[in-house]
Amino acid sequence: MSKKIIVVGPGNIAHAIVARWLQVADAEIHVLARSKTYLTKGWRPQEQQVVTFDQEVLTQADLIMLAVKPKDMLTTLAQLKPRISPASIILSVAAGIAIAQIRQLLPELGIVRTMPNVCSEIGTSVTGISFDNVAEEDKSWVMSLMNLLGHVVEMPEHLLNPMTALYGSGPAYVYVFLQAIIRAAEDLGIPPEHARELAAHMVLGASQKALMDSDKSLDQLVSQVVSPGGTTEAMLRVLDQLGWQDIMHQALKAAGEKAAQLGAVPSRL
Ligand SMILES: NC(=O)c1ccc[n+]([C@@H]2O[C@H](COP(=O)([O-])OP(=O)(O)OC[C@H]3O[C@@H](n4cnc5c(N)ncnc54)[C@H](OP(=O)(O)O)[C@@H]3O)[C@@H](O)[C@H]2O)c1
Structure with a gap:
């Protein structure tokens, strides 16, 4: 049964x-x-x-x-x-x-x-x-x-609680990231009907590679994409200047702290 x-x-x-x-x-x-x-x-x-x-x-x-x-x-x-x-x-x-x-x-x-x-x-x-x-x-x-x-x-x-910040909320970080790169891609002239499909497949492929190549550090995976004086280097320089690592750190910290606060409700009912 x-x-x-x-x-x-x-x-x-x-x-x-x-x-x-x-x-x-x-x-x-x-x-x-x-x-x-x-x-x-x-x-x-x-x-x-x-x-x-x-x-x-x-x-x-x-x-x-x-x-x-x-x-x-x-x-x-x-x-x-x-x-x-x-x-x-x-x-x-x-x-x-x-x-x-x-x-x-x-x-x-x-x-x-x-x-x-x-x-x-x-x-x-x-x-x-x-x-x-x-x-x-x-x-x-x-x-x-x-x-x-x-x-x-x-x-x-x-x-x-920290896991909630990482992957409970995580799909939203990915969607916001996709939204940002899709808008930027459209500004570069990629038609909207292609931009979302290409961007989502790129994230999927890169994530699968990160899982399969778990013996390599993420820095090593980055270095496989970067060629000196190339497009990726130009992109990473801007991200570093704008402090995006710090932004993501603060975002996850806020989500983790919120998860801990949500449990702080009266427990005697
Ligand atoms: N959304 C996510 O991605 C996600 C991921 C992991 C965990 N969670 C957790 O899942 C829980 C729900 O999140 P959610 O985003 O799905 O919220 P949600 O869309 O607001 O759904 C909550 C549902 O609970 C119903 N409800 C409240 N009290 C009830 C009761 N006494 N009897 C029957 N139904 C009742 C609400 O109905 P009414 O509209 O009638 O109030 C509403 O349909 C949260 O605790 C959240 O932390 C969410």
Whole structure:
């Protein structure tokens, strides 16, 4: 019999994950909503069939994935608690919310904290995950589900806040970077219909090479592209003068600090 997954909160990340699981996971999936705002979050008609307003679905859950905003997390959990069976596993994707905060409300349950990203929808997320009080068999099942979303790394929980800054928010850095180079390419005369395709493939190819050539430092990979007096050298000089490394450092630091702040919500509810 297929397992039953209940996803609480039909927002952006839930949509990315459920869209993928509906294609490839052997499980019955229901998404618990509290309003019809999900209709603005990209749910396609056949995916909308899994959305429900009936909290009773929680009582039969093998896995409950919590995908509400961090500020709503503990109030939502307190409200749903009477319908949560002790046999369910809790899987939280909320940035900054610690396992210990969930454990205060659900002392007996297996709890998983994870940080995927929106690339889950096409199975190319990178996902950090930490387990607490989860039986080995259940852990294998949860890992198999998360593997359907992309590359998964089990890690100590304290690393999940900085990891959120790196790759939870990360797709946005890449999209902003793409936006900037596409605009610049268009100024250089590359037609818009080609600029996005070429820029996105370039980022994909360079990233794949960084993964495959992991024995080489990134400086070595840069030096493979630079020829003295050439175009890359001219580009890198401008980036260095404008201090882009410092900009990215500050951006990631701000995201990491925000992840830590998001968890600093009242824990007694
Ligand atoms: N977006 C990402 O890329 C990403 C990546 C990794 C992790 N996360 C984490 O995922 C969580 C959700 O983020 P998001 O970007 O998907 O937010 P979002 O689009 O705002 O979605 C949150 C959803 O939760 C619903 N909700 C709130 N309380 C509820 C309740 N009691 N019962 C049922 N539904 C409820 C909201 O419905 P209403 O509109 O009715 O309030 C909304 O549909 C956050 O904790 C975030 O840290 C996000």
